[in-house]
Amino acid sequence: MNNILRLLKIDFLKFKNYRAFWVISILYSLLIISIPVAVMEFLKWLKEKGAEFEGFDPLKIPVLYFPDIWQNITYVFIFFKLFLAIIVIISISNEFSFKTVRQNIIDGMSRTEFALSKLTFIAALSLYSAVLVGLTGMATGLIYTPSLEGVNVFQGFSFMGAYFVDIFATLLIAFLLTLLIKRSGLSIAMFILIWPIEYIAAAYIPDSMDFMSEYFPLHAINNLIEFPYPKYIFREIQDWVSMESLFVVVLYIAGYIAFILRRLKTSDL
Amino acid sequence: MEKVLEIKGLTKRYGRLLAVNKLSLEVPRGSVFGILGPNGSGKTTTLGILLDVIQPTAGDFLWFGAKADNKVRKEIGAILETPIFYPYLTAYENLNIVAEIKGADKSNIEKVLETVELLHRKDDKFKTYSLGMKQRLSIASALLNDPKVMILDEPTNGLDPKGIAEIRDIITKIARDGKTIILASHLLDEVQKVCSHFAVLQNGKLLYQGLVEDVSKGEMVVEVAANGHDLAATLEGFEGSKKVVKDFDKWVVSLEEGFGSTELNQYLHGKSITASHLLTQKKSLEKQFLEILEESNENKVG
Incomplete structure (x- = not known):
């Protein structure tokens, strides 16, 4: 454990005075914090403008009320993981373009330690994001839920767990892509492109094999937090985290880590 | 004599190119060991394998008589090819990372910066350094954990005569402290001035291995x-x-x-x-080196 903390510290020292890291992180954090505020202000604005949903007060839509809030905000916030992926991609590609990965090894890191230092950094980044979203959700819920009587604020909190797993798995994909591509611009482009590529591929597989597409890597991640909003027009949705989806993603995570370790252990640096 | 490094039948193949060809070498403790060879003779590849950044195709090597792991590398101070640091960090911050990796005492940072006369620039970013300063910083970094062995790959590459003289002084100073130094270079005069032992590589093959003092003996x-x-x-x-x-x-x-x-x-x-x-x-190493290369070429023709 001490060693893991030491490795995390080494990676942090690399970032501590790297401006791009702080700019992206702060931007990301501000975005997360400001969105619930913006949503509420938007609903207020709607009401003031007199937009009526067939006599329904838009402020009464329980989008940001407990317990709905957990699924609703995690579903939205997950889209901003691109910012985190860019941080990861820069972190990895820098090591290759500056050749510092080479010098780290020469100086006495083992190849596994190098991988672990990056994996720990990615885990810490995912955790930071989850804590930030958790706190924002909690604060928003407490402020806007009309009555907290008889409300369990942690109902639906499992979505926060799913959120963490989703971010972590996605950032591992970013790590893996950069390990293969090595250049930051190309890696970011590829990271963005894999989503449409997978969805197009899924659209083309024959109907009889359709169930397979749910196990594609990005589909599997997206299955963690299902689209929540149809429930406000009285459609049924999956308002829980499916254990099966979680299991599939955890398997993928194990696979990604194994591949990253193997790749770093066997390649010339 | 105690051996710091033992290489046995080391081979590295890149597709059809044989970069290192069944290389065997022994480096005695306390020696300043020069590895000579024209550019592309496999010097850097060999050092890269010894430092675990390149995977050998075949062969083995022992550091201090044991199979290498990353702990051994913490006791080796090494620079390969060009100085490598995080350009956006200062000299001090860069060495701080190296100290953290090597488990070296943080108080050593200023000491080694002093040794290479960079202390007054410690808070400047690496990217603002001149080439000579970068080279010196990488020597400082290699010295950080008071290593038993230093590996220097073309340490004077691209430097002006003053820079070359400075680096040479530093190397002689380090050698006097009893450290083993492995120095790869294509500059023969450099090797003759600072080395006790030398080996000649060509196309990844060991052509010759001997003492520098023997070169001037004989005729x-x-x-x-x-x-x-x-x-x-x-x-x-x-x-x-x-x-x-x-x-x-x-x-x-x-x-x-x-x-x-x-x-x-x-x-x-x-x-x-x-x-x-x-x-x-005195017969120069240069002459000897050219003779060795010539002989090997003749053998190939014959």
């Missing part, structure tokens, strides 16, 4: 200039001369073993010739 070469006609014939008449060649206004005499400039001078005196110029040339 001796003397430059002679004198008045008097038919000097050449006189010089050839000397019982110790092997070969006499004209070099511009002088004659260059290669002597048999056991003969030196004293004997030659006495002989000339006996012939009533007074030399106006008499200079013993």
